[in-house]
Amino acid sequence: MGRLFGTDGVRGVANVDLTPELVFRLGRAAAHVLSTDAGTRFLLGRDTRLSGPMLEAALTAAVCSAGGTVLSCGILPTPAVAYLTRRVAASAGVVISASHNPIEDNGIKVFASDGYKLPDAVEDAIETVLDRHDLPRAVGREVGGAEVLSDAADIYVDHIASHVVGSLGGMRVVVDCAYGAACRVASMLWERLGATVILINDEPDGARINVRCGSTNPEVLRQAVLQHGADAGFAHDGDADRVIAVDETGSIIDGDAIMGVCAMYLHTQGRLARRTVVATVMSNLGLELALRRAGIALERTKVGDRYVLERMREFGATVGGEQSGHIIFLDHATTGDGALTAVQVVNVMLETGQRLSELAAPIERFPQVLLNVTVADRGTVTGHPAIEAAVADAERALGPRGRVLVRPSGTEPLVRVMVEAEDEGEAESLAGHLADLIARELRGRRA
Template sequence: MARKFFGTDGVRGTANQYPMTAEMALKIGAAAGRYFRNDGSNGHRVVIGKDTRLSGYMFESALTAGLTSTGMNVLLLGPVPTPAVGMLTTSMRADLGIMISASHNPAQDNGIKFFGPDGFKLSDEAEAEIEALLEGEIAPAQAQNIGRAKRIDDGRFRYAERLKGTLGGKSLAGLKVVIDCANGAAHRVAPEVLWELGATVIPVGNAPNGCNINEGCGSTAPQTAAEAIVAHGADVGICLDGDADRVMILDETGKVADGDQIMGLFAHRWALTDRLRNGTLVATVMSNLGLERFLTDKGLHLKRTAVGDRYVVEAMRAGGFNLGGEQSGHIVMTDYATTGDGLLAGLQFLSAMIETDQSASALAQVFETVPQMLKNVRYAADADPLGASSVKAAIAQAEADLTGKGRLLIRKSGTEPLIRVMAECVDDGLLHTVVDGIVAEVEAAASVSA
């Protein structure tokens, strides 16, 4: 069944515009409540977390109304990172976890993400069934079976203790760390965890006002953290996004290491101690060819998936792998968590610095990236430029030209009418020729179709 409202990471859009309205959130809550409370009993519960967006109050209230109307008992966590919701869903024996966040998007956007009772994001099939309930009349609970709601004050602390436990008793004493919280969900827990582990902490992006999440800070704007590293003589920087499920690491000079570099470091280190299950790292088709070559040289494997951390996790669970992620900074370590966790990944990087007594710069660039180029072409929603013979011919020629030198990826965006043209090639001139040539043909075909 095709999904109308759910994208690759829940429902997302501009707050107070369809489908991200209070009325729709209430219906989504009621549909999810009816889906999970399918045996009529009153023992069902859901945990709800949120980031720091102003609209989070509205959606929290609307979801609570919808859920309790169908008999679900609601536990409100307040502002916590997305991975905390995944963790607390299982530890608090909830049937459902909900995170209200639009991740790295600007403050005017918001979203609703769902976690099942196992702490993993809901499957496409479960989301489709919830959508089917949205299309019809949702049966409310009888008056005596309406659910209850209450605030949970210790969710952040439970999550913090779980994170600290992943370091196996190591101290971060002697490390000066810049932590950029993106004015988001981790603005309190991230500096607290680092300080309690012994680090000297320089927090930035830790003064949310409801409207400044991801604004000039965080993983999508690391220059603020880079400036703080240089100004304070810090050893390393950790840049989170608004809901703290992704991370960028900055070395002592302010240079950024993306998710590919972090995954490469972890995969190699884990393999040396037989921790990397089946000698395989899971990443998406967007991860750099340099990462794949690095792993191959180490006798390891890279399994690629479609874009989206949910598809990475699905492949990890199906294959029994324990490390995966995305170039954008989602790092998934299923030995510790059920979803991407930026702060957890940052702590594991700091642990590597302590264990090896090496600088961030010595650890953060483990492979030479192959030049990568990505361009987007917009097209009319009812057009099919990839079906044009001229485009097919250009793609075939580009693939032939790149044989042994790089790779080509052409795909439609899952959220908007865009054709994404991405190529990697050791020859920078050929890289531009290939991408620009295909883009020109796609643009021409899109114009004709329109």
């Protein structure tokens, strides 16, 4: 069997790949590895997926069988679990969620006691003992129990609200909760801040989580912002660790633009650590150029917030993230936080007195064409002479005003082709040529 943990925990189709039996074994292994001298306390939250209670029951049983205590928070955003794990000094935090994935999927994310996602070595240690039958089992009075942390949402909302620089009285905000984990905390937060808030897709409905809504479909938010004449809109994904914004004109402000808006403002205040933003290879060239004009460097990593966070901590940067809206403000959080990111955007609006459209205007978005090629062995693209030569030719054709990226997918039998250029037609032509070449050379087909 391959490695169980992926770049963001364990994921699969609930009750098929991610079964209660597997979650029980995973929970017992995690309790064994993450227990401390002070005992074993796991703080547990989930999104609204229909399979959530089933998997929560399995995980709770696992921790209790190991003699630990579960602090159950119910439906709660992933970043809230990360924050609360550190706040209440739990041994670990666990989120049952598959983030932006389809409704049939679910996943297990584990945070260490410091609120950060587990490093590879700890995940490997959990996998090593996953199938052991000799792990300790509590008996009699040693059997663990479950408690409800009834004020979990209030504590988290207080934490986010503490970062707002002023009253939002008179501001009209639309929030798309994606039928997910943001449903309860969104209304609590924005009403507390004094904004007029219009919530959409705000029922905790696991049959509709992420379906034609939220950060993966911001057109719904765009229409609502225009309909209600809002100053801004924010769309979360299922576990609310991402956010995509919409300005007052209806323009979509993706994760790149959000990072640019916040970083450029922080830089003017002398508060952008290392004068650097960390993003992935997929972030738009327009962000890089806008930051460069402002005197800010862009450090790129592999795709995945895990790699962004690692580089931020290594480099000492405090702002980083992904085009998808997974933004990390390391001064305030240990992981991506959609609500915190939205608040940071609003702070810049308050401090500058500018509209969101004005703040995002300097960040040009280059046309970006993405194509996939299905292949039998995605690894063979690396170092392939003909493909490397074609990529070099495309890069020479584009010069400094374009970018080419060809990479194997980390999870699927695909080679991904990305081309950015000032002219969309040129980007489409170059990307198509590269995709066709890869398909021929690797005996694949365009997906």
